[in-house]
Amino acid sequence: MDLSSINWLLLLASLMVAATPILLAGIGELVVEKAGVLNLGVEGMMITGAIAGFAMAVESGSPALGFVGAAAAGALLSMLFAVLTQFALANQVASGLALTLFGLGLSSLMGQSYVGLKPPSTPKLDIPLLSDIPVLGPVLFNHDLMVYVAIAIVAGTWAFLKYTRAGLTLRAVGENHEAAHALGYKVIAIRCAAIAFGGACAGLGGAYLSLVRVPQWTEGMTSGAGWIALALVVFASWRPWRVMIGAYLFGGITVLQLNLQAAGLKVPVEYLSMSPYIITIIVLVIMSSGRSRGALGAPASLGRTFHATG
């Protein structure tokens, strides 16, 4: 193996691109879980966003419209989950799984005529001056807009949850839905809004995969990214900035693994491809074994069904 053949600068630069899909999906799921809802359908919403965004971008020729379409599709699909869990009071774990299975089927049906096409390319922002800085420039400031939109969403979510009244209400609903209901907050409506936000973010993440990261449509292309986003929320102990750190760490591992494959490491490709999943498991174990700290962040009503009596 020839380590020197790896361009470390390029690796760092592609790290942010590799991290963006799971960052988007992860921050969306964080808001959903903060509202006390466990939506395991992230994978299904991501892949539906991936094909919806891809189709929209190809048909309209505009990647921006593609992302808008992907967010709409993700949010729309998540409403199915909202109806099941909030109105039909179905089990959240089972409903999330249903959403994933449904999304995988829906996406491959929608995507049949888009296999092998190339999407319109998403332009890179060449921020003047900043992107000319040696080393830091190409690593931090030479990406497409979505990379920064993702960071902005993280910042916005953090500020929303920490500083606004609405954010406080959302957290209250997630911590104790009975009490929030007694105070007169619309538990179901707030949760539906959170679920829709999560769906839109997952859709964006999926579209980022199909429009920028790959860029192509293939069946089942998310290959577990949605599940990794779920793990990311646990890793982050339900804190927005930690989701970002986690996503970038994970993006770094993915990119490094791909680079090692290219550099001809004497390990078959199949075994290297396992590494992101194995590392996710290891991280989950580490986070959960520090029980006292890891469990602190979990919203108390997470995954429990709310049914207003009286």
Added chain:
Amino acid sequence: MIRLDKRPNPSKAWSYSTPLLAVLLTMIFGGLLFAALGKDPFVAIRTIFYDPLFGQHAFFYRPQLLVKAAPLILIAIGLSLGFRAGIWNIGAEGQYIIGALCGAGVGLAFYPTVSFIIFPLMVIAGALGGWAWAMIPALLKTRFGTNEILVSLMLVYVAENLLRGMAVGLMKNPEGFGFPGSRNLAQYPSATSWISQNAGIHWGVVFALIAVIFAYILLTRHMLGFNIRLAGQAPRAARFSGVNPTRLVLFCLGTSGALAGLAGLFEVSGPAGQVTTDFNVGYGFTAIIVAFLGRLHPVGILLAGLLMALTYIGGEIAQSQLQLPAAAIQLFQGMLLFFLLAVDLLTNYRFRPKQGAAA
């Protein structure tokens, strides 16, 4: 306005009829979907649900029903035990793959020896493989409190990559002209799971029936089964009555892993025949639908497995005769789970008209 009241006990009548209602709703909405794809919905539904059983070529399709249903039932029986206790093994697909790899590995290692002992050894290896793979999330959960849903699912992707590595590496057929894939076990009499290929009977079918019977006895006649149900319905009561949660997690995940592993082994040494890069076709995930459709009850799962097998076979016929895309069937199956969860509301709640302002 209508108000929802929680029933003190789930309605017996509804719990039997909701699966049928869900199937009916799926047929209606599936029909609309097929119509939107430009196919005659009535022809499509008939092709999927009627033709494999009573159509012109039914004699050819009926045996396949058992072949497709057996792995679904085997896996779903195992999953249902955990689901009842609130232990979510989502990674049956991975355990299925590892079971197939372990079992096939034993079979391939003995090639071309002829002995009656080879197949039983493969069965043991397959079950152990699936069990061991499920023990990873089980031990991590009991030891560190790690979420079993995410771990078992991550392990599916690990298993898929391992399968690819094996199919092009260690288990590759040395006489296969360089193509990926192992020797064909179905053509190796000492290692095949087929009992009668024409009747669609292999050892997986036999084991599936045995699993149904054992699960039924376990859940209705045995203390362990009672504890599983108790842990799911009233976790607090279960703790006070001395149910050991660690042992329950190990038992539920281990059993479902072993059954999924068995399903994988019977598949690889029979209907599939060989270890290939895309040997797994999603039975582990479809089995989740089967478990819920069967209301986590062994007999229900038996029927649900047959119904789901029907949609697979009918879907294949519809694919070749009506050019209905394969993905449409996948969507159809996903829809079924949706409706099932939605109509379950009727089992646990009842609708009451709201009484004016006085209420």
